[in-house]
Amino acid sequence: MTEIVVRRHVHIKGVVQGVGFRPFIYQLAREHALTGWVLNDSSGVIVEVEGSPADVEAFIEEIPSKAPPLARLESLDLSEVPADGDIAFTIRKSREEEGEFVLVSPDIATCDDCVAELFDPADRRHRYPFINCTNCGPRFTIIEDIPYDRPKTTMKKFPMCPDCLQEYEDPMDRRFHAQPNACPTCGPRLELRIRAHDLDPESMTPTDFKAVETDDPVKKTIGLLAEGKIVAIKGLGGFHLACDARNEAAVAELRRRKHRYGKPLAIMAADVDTARKFCRVSEDEAGILATPQRPIVLLETKK
Numbered sequence: 001m002t003e004i005v006v007r008r009h010v011h012i013k014g015v016v017q018g019v020g021f022r023p024f025i026y027q028l029a030r031e032h033a034l035t036g037w038v039l040n041d042s043s044g045v046i047v048e049v050e051g052s053p054a055d056v057e058a059f060i061e062e063i064p065s066k067a068p069p070l071a072r073l074e075s076l077d078l079s080e081v082p083a084d085g086d087i088a089f090t091i092r093k094s095r096e097e098e099g100e101f102v103l104v105s106p107d108i109a110t111c112d113d114c115v116a117e118l119f120d121p122a123d124r125r126h127r128y129p130f131i132n133c134t135n136c137g138p139r140f141t142i143i144e145d146i147p148y149d150r151p152k153t154t155m156k157k158f159p160m161c162p163d164c165l166q167e168y169e170d171p172m173d174r175r176f177h178a179q180p181n182a183c184p185t186c187g188p189r190l191e192l193r194i195r196a197h198d199l200d201p202e203s204m205t206p207t208d209f210k211a212v213e214t215d216d217p218v219k220k221t222i223g224l225l226a227e228g229k230i231v232a233i234k235g236l237g238g239f240h241l242a243c244d245a246r247n248e249a250a251v252a253e254l255r256r257r258k259h260r261y262g263k264p265l266a267i268m269a270a271d272v273d274t275a276r277k278f279c280r281v282s283e284d285e286a287g288i289l290a291t292p293q294r295p296i297v298l299l300e301t302k303k
């Protein structure tokens with residue numbers, strides 16, 4: 001008895017890069033015992049699967065319903081191709097095509113799994129500010145070109161250490177193909193710089209900044225904010241000016257320096273419950289605040 005084997009070529013467009021789509025396809029293909037491959041190209045994701053008609057059918061049906069939460073499918077085109085006799089399912093190197101484009105995911109707020117690691121003293125990324133995984137972290141701001149792969153992001157300057165590389169290459173790992181994957185050993189680090197003039201009032205170059213010797217720049221910065229200082233936090237996409245929003249003198253100084261006297265400033269709150277101390281937050285607004293993109297939301301202030 002010969003088994004019937006079919007093969008399908010699947011072309012998926014939409015927000016499908018930088019959202020864990022290839023690992024998802026890989027795992028789904030393995031669940032259905034299919035062989036073939038998946039790759040990113042400049043227009044989206046291309047898959048070829050081969051196996052029994054029922055398994056191929058089920059695989060295709062489950063793509064839209066089981067896709068990763070951050071993916072947004074715009075189209076899924078199918079075509080029949082001759083069986084190829086692949087013996088495994090693999091993730092192939094990305095392919096570039098002239099004149100194509102793909103929708104790139106926005107930056108995504110740190111997910112619950114990463115937050116749990118961030119505050120776990122036993123974790124190797126304990127308090128590492130650039131923690132991320134396939135489900136969260138920077139995307140749009142670090143991409144220099146498509147297809148979305150590490151050599152085409154600003155992370156190319158940070159070669160992964162053996163531990164990070166192992167996660168990156170393991171299809172069962174949460175960081176499989178997470179392009180910004182990094183840790184304290186191999187990734188970007190924090191540095192706190194203070195205006196030379198503040199360290200030494202005699203300084204002749206008041207606009208120079210000097211790195212401060214500290215093993216905990218975050219703690220040190222919190223101390224400065226509490227003192228009423230203004231800090232510029234260099235993030236992934238630019239500078240973010242911050243001060244203690246409850247300190248009227250600090251806020252007034254920030255407004256003076258920014259020449260922004262009337263326009264509201266955004267405030268940051270640790271969570272929705274904290275925001276509720278200062279603002280009215282409806283259930284809809286709370287839902288928007290908690291979306292993976294964590295947008296700035298205009299709320300009604302309490303008197």
Ligand SMILES: [Zn+2]
Pocket residue numbers: 110111112113114115132133134135136137
């Ligand atoms: Zn994460």
Ligand SMILES: [Zn+2]
Pocket residue numbers: 160161162163164165182183184185186187
């Ligand atoms: Zn590392």
